[in-house]
């Protein structure tokens with residue numbers, strides 16, 4: 001009798017515990033010590049009157065324009081980020097990558113009320129600078145430490161002191177902090193951390209070499225009229241730039257006539273131009289491959305589609321379920337079989353990139369002004385005509 005009662009009590013506890021795991025706020029990120037507090041860059045460097053990107057841009061005009069065109073400049077004002085941040089209940093941890101400087105955060109973190117560090121003790125920040133907050137991942141995030149500008153070579157002709165810093169020029173160290181969130185927690189079972197691009201390069205046995213592709217080399221003066229040097233474009237293009245995604249993928253399509261006069265269409269998709277998975281970054285990003293049979297009036301007779309995405313179970317525990325994205329260097333084949341008796345006249349083949357899917361867009365209430373997906377490859381083939389590209 002007693003044993004039975006104990007089992008019932010235990011099951012009850014378990015049910016309540018699991019139910020709680022379904023309703024409590026979701027904690028995607030493990031807060032490791034480096035993410036407990038924002039980055040402190042110290043005083044404004046001697047010779048400068050502000051640490052804002054706008055003020056650097058007075059002299060570093062081209063770099064400023066490039067940075068402005070990148071998602072780093074939009075990391076805070078990005079409407080998708082803003083909606084998602086509100087939907088998640090404004091977790092403090094988001095700020096440490098999207099507005100990582102002490103001066104960019106409204107509140108200072110004095111400590112935490114809970115062991116998971118999800119509930120910070122906050123005090124209003126007297127040095128909060130709202131316009132600096134709007135600059136997101138601004139110049140100072142990478143270039144100012146201890147009140148000094150840090151740079152790849154340590155120029156002595158600059159109007160501000162520059163300290164040479166090895167991590168600036170090794171091609172990847174600068175990127176690790178935010179493009180791979182490390183840390184263990186008892187209820188979290190990631191194979192790769194979220195936004196884990198940096199980790200994906202190691203999974204593929206590759207060197208990270210982030211800057212080789214995301215900060216392409218160029219010869220130009222550091223300031224207008226200066227000496228021409230080897231420099232790096234501050235572009236950081238990714239999923240928001242269709243041309244960049246196209247650069248990463250090689251698409252080939254061919255048709256094969258089979259003995260029974262049916263046709264096999266084969267699409268091969270290779271991650272030939274990146275050192276990480278494609279798509280990479282947040283688990284929202286995905287690719288779709290779609291084949292469609294059409295009749296002479298362009299009416300769809302049938303279709304087949306594939307999704308390349310990382311699927312994570314978030315509740316009751318975080319578990320990486322499966323990952324169908326392309327690893328660096330990987331080639332995958334997708335095929336579509338067509339019988340002539342079905343009378344298709346055309347076959348449509350399309351590869352699309354999605355920043356997020358429609359269901360999630362609606363769930364979080366994000367009213368996008370820009371499309372959330374776009375075409376990477378599209379071809380309409382007349383059935384019976386050979387294709388090879």
Ligand code: HEC
Nearest residue numbers: 053056060063064067137138139142152168169174231232
């Ligand atoms: C995400 C980090 C990051 C941000 C943000 C960033 N930079 Fe850089 N910057 C770098 C790295 C890394 C290098 C060194 C590249 C190399 O030479 O290997 C660099 C190089 C430079 C150089 C040296 C010349 C060159 O082109 O290599 C200047 C000047 C510079 N940055 C200015 C700026 C300004 C101004 C901003 C803001 C408008 C800015 N940076 C934003 C990472 C960053």
Ligand code: HEC
Nearest residue numbers: 051055056059139143151152153154155157158162222226
């Ligand atoms: C008044 C003009 C001016 C302003 C403002 C200015 N810089 Fe510079 N900066 C220069 C000059 C000039 C150089 C040296 C150019 C050269 O070496 O050819 C330089 C060099 C640099 C370098 C290269 C260091 C290296 O190792 O090669 C970095 C990085 C840099 N600045 C970052 C910044 C950042 C970040 C800001 C804003 C917080 C800023 N600068 C504001 C004029 C300026």
Ligand code: HEC
Nearest residue numbers: 071075078081097098174175178210214236237238239240
């Ligand atoms: C302080 C944190 C931080 C650092 C350091 C950083 N990034 Fe980022 N990066 C971000 C954030 C946050 C975003 C996304 C902004 C958004 O879309 O809201 C981003 C976006 C990007 C994107 C574009 C993604 C897209 O959606 O198009 C690329 C590419 C990128 N970063 C590469 C780099 C590289 C290369 C480095 C190293 C030189 C680097 N980042 C350093 C935080 C950082």
Ligand code: HEC
Nearest residue numbers: 179198208209210213238239245248273274275279280281
């Ligand atoms: C050989 C070239 C190459 C190297 C090296 C490389 N990338 Fe990329 N990266 C790409 C291409 C191409 C894309 C566009 C495809 C995509 O978005 O998945 C991309 C996309 C991205 C994105 C966009 C993700 C998003 O959400 O839109 C981020 C972030 C990024 N890379 C970061 C990095 C970081 C960090 C490193 C270093 C660990 C790195 N990349 C190394 C080529 C490269």
Ligand code: HEC
Nearest residue numbers: 078080081084085088091093094097178179181195281282
């Ligand atoms: C460890 C750093 C880090 C933290 C913490 C972080 N992010 Fe990000 N976030 C990134 C990076 C890097 C990107 C862009 C590249 C990518 O997709 O990985 C990004 C991209 C995004 C995007 C996609 C933006 C776009 O326009 O496509 C959203 C939305 C976002 N983050 C929301 C959040 C929210 C909400 C939180 C807090 C719960 C958060 N992030 C915490 C690093 C971080």
